[in-house]
Amino acid sequence: MxxxxxxxxxxxxxxxxxxxxxxxxxxxxxxxxxxxxxxxxxxxxxxxxxxxxxxxxxxxxxxxxxxxxxxxxxxxxxxxxxxxxxxxxxxxxxxxxxxxxxxxxxxxxxxxxxxxxxxxxxxxxxxxxxxxxxxxxxxxxxxxxxxxxxxxxxxxxxxxxxxxxxxxxYGPGQDLENVRQGMVSIYLSYMLRGVEVPVTGSFERFRDFxxxxxxxxxxxxxxxxxxxxxxxxxxxxxSGTTVRELLMLLLQTLDLSSDYPICEMTGSDNDQFGLxxxxxxxxxxxxxxxxxxxxxxxxxxxxxxxxxx
Ligand SMILES: NC(=O)c1ccc[n+]([C@@H]2O[C@H](COP(=O)([O-])OP(=O)(O)OC[C@H]3O[C@@H](n4cnc5c(N)ncnc54)[C@H](O)[C@@H]3O)[C@@H](O)[C@H]2O)c1
Missing domain, CATH: 3.40.50.720 (NAD(P)-binding Rossmann-like Domain)
Incomplete structure (x- = not known):
């Protein structure tokens, strides 16, 4: 073809x-x-x-x-x-x-x-x-x-x-430099750099990964x-996964402590809560x-x- x-x-x-x-x-x-x-x-x-x-x-x-x-x-x-x-x-x-x-x-x-x-x-x-x-x-x-x-x-x-x-x-090949798109790649990128993860929006939001x-x-x-x-x-x-669950899974995957610095910030009005x-x-x-x-x-x-x- x-x-x-x-x-x-x-x-x-x-x-x-x-x-x-x-x-x-x-x-x-x-x-x-x-x-x-x-x-x-x-x-x-x-x-x-x-x-x-x-x-x-x-x-x-x-x-x-x-x-x-x-x-x-x-x-x-x-x-x-x-x-x-x-x-x-x-x-x-x-x-x-x-x-x-x-x-x-x-x-x-x-x-x-x-x-x-x-x-x-x-x-x-x-x-x-x-x-x-x-x-x-x-x-x-x-x-x-x-x-x-x-x-x-x-x-x-x-x-x-x-x-x-x-x-x-999500998966290999996702742009880890682009922190405007892709929840998994954004959080992973901050964790790999060893810096605080800014989460724009509630930890209770959920997504289907x-x-x-x-x-x-x-x-x-x-x-x-x-x-x-x-x-x-x-x-x-x-199935749905909350942002909190995703963050915990990422910390486990990277073998990082569960008290790794993560900051919950005000989200955007345009964001979807969960589906x-x-x-x-x-x-x-x-x-x-x-x-x-x-x-x-x-x-x-x-x-x-x-x-x-
Ligand atoms: N990644 C996701 O979770 C997701 C979810 C739903 C839908 N999508 C859609 O899937 C498609 C691919 O997403 P992605 O995550 O691979 O994004 P991406 O940004 O990695 O890929 C988009 C590609 O399109 C090219 N492009 C952008 N604007 C262009 C233009 N004006 N002319 C020619 N090329 C242009 C970019 O250079 C890039 O190669 C997009 O349409 C996106 O909206 C992605």
């Missing part, structure tokens, strides 16, 4: 690209390297350096035949979207609109999209299933939900989209299908289950981080 992966230099995209290559697929990476890391893209790969936040990118898209596109390129931090909502709209929603129109025109029907659990907003009902009302609390959440809707409209014109509402993805290899399994399963019964699927572990995924639909339709539990995933991530620091 010939596959375009936008955001292929990023955390999730680079894992997806590696797996696709291992499975014998041909991959073209499109990325502007704003948060992606050049060295994480395999040397022999085709790379098109493009900024998808500028509408002119459409004129520079490749000519050849492709079977599918996996669109992961995005600015992916809620706080960044609060600072610059227009950029978020362009990089996230406009890029999806233009890429989907281009795919329809070129007859590339399979379109996999990196959506997010932030589309749900605050909900007091967990596990949360895909048919729940979405009321995003951040511009980032709005741009992800808008993208899903553009793809739903594209489906009326022959596109075969699948959007994945990924919960909190899902290991990177499990996420890639889901994308590959979907790519092997010409379409999926639903347009949108959650990817999560199916975890209902994974029945993806389990049934994609025959997918998560295989790595949080303790094991944190151990694997720590082993990786200890090697690179």
């Amino acid at each position: 010939r596959v375009i992966v936008t955001g292929g230099a990023g955390f999730i995209g680079s894992h997806l690209v590696s797996r696709l290559i291992r499975l014998g697929h041909e991959v073209l990476v499109i990325d502007n390297f704003s948060t992606g890391i050049r060295s994480s893209v395999l040397q022999q790969l085709d790379v098109l350096e493009l900024d998808l936040s500028s509408p002119e990118f459409v004129n520079k898209l490749p000519k050849g035949d492709f079977d599918a596109i996996c669109h992961l390129a995005a600015q992916s931090a809620g706080s960044v979207s609060a600072d610059n909502p227009l950029y978020d709209l362009q990089a996230n929603a406009m890029s999806t609109l233009l890429l989907s129109r281009w795919c329809i025109e070129k007859g590339i029907s399979r379109f996999l999209y990196a959506s997010s659990m932030v589309t749900y907003g605050n909900t007091d009902k967990s596990p949360v299933s895909e048919d729940q009302l979405c009321l995003p609390r951040s511009y980032y959440g709005v741009s992800k939900l808008t993208s899903e809707h553009y793809l739903r409209l594209g489906a009326l014109e022959g596109l075969k989209p699948t959007s994945f509402r990924m919960f909190s993805v 899902i290991y990177i290899d499990d996420v890639v399994d889901a994308w590959i399963s979907a790519l092997n299908l010409s379409s999926t019964p639903q347009l949108v699927y959650n990817i999560g572990s199916g 975890y995924a209902d994974i029945n639909n993806i389990r049934n339709d994609l025959d997918w289950v998560p295989n790595t539990d949080l303790s094991e995933g944190l151990r694997l991530m720590y082993e990786w981080a200890a090697k690179i620091l």
Whole structure:
């Protein structure tokens, strides 16, 4: 299969690209390297350096035949979207609109999209299933939900989209320098540096942490299908972990004392309090289950981080 992966230099995209290559697929990476890391893209790969936040990118898209596109390129931090909502709209929603129109025109029907659990907003009902009302609390959440809707409209014109509402993805390769995105990577990064961990928001908030290899399994399963019964699927572990529990697990993994300095600070109004995924639909339709539990995933991530620091 010939596959375009936008955001292929990023955390999730680079894992997806590696797996696709291992499975014998041909991959073209499109990325502007704003948060992606050049060295994480395999040397022999085709790379098109493009900024998808500028509408002119459409004129520079490749000519050849492709079977599918996996669109992961995005600015992916809620706080960044609060600072610059227009950029978020362009990089996230406009890029999806233009890429989907281009795919329809070129007859590339399979379109996999990196959506997010932030589309749900605050909900007091967990596990949360895909048919729940979405009321995003951040511009980032709005741009992800808008993208899903553009793809739903594209489906009326022959596109075969699948959007994945990924919960909190973590694992080796996550950017430990970026302290604006990724709860696990942020806390781990402070602990590895031996400094106090600032936690913006309550320790009682909870999230659904899902290991990177499990996420890639889901994308590959979907790519092997010409379409999926639903347009949108959650990817999560199916269980919730409080911030307090995550911090304790990280301290155990790093063999640090339970009285390690951690400071609970005022959170952002846009933050979600807590939710975890209902994974029945993806389990049934994609025959997918998560295989790595949080303790094991944190151990694997720590082993990786200890090697690179
Ligand atoms: N990490 C998570 O927990 C999580 C959860 C839900 C959804 N997502 C979504 O998954 C996708 C990948 O996330 P990630 O954690 O790998 O983030 P990341 O920042 O590591 O990767 C994003 C990639 O997109 C590229 N990019 C950003 N803006 C671009 C632009 N305008 N033009 C071209 N390339 C651009 C970056 O350089 C980077 O390589 C994003 O769409 C994100 O919103 C991530």
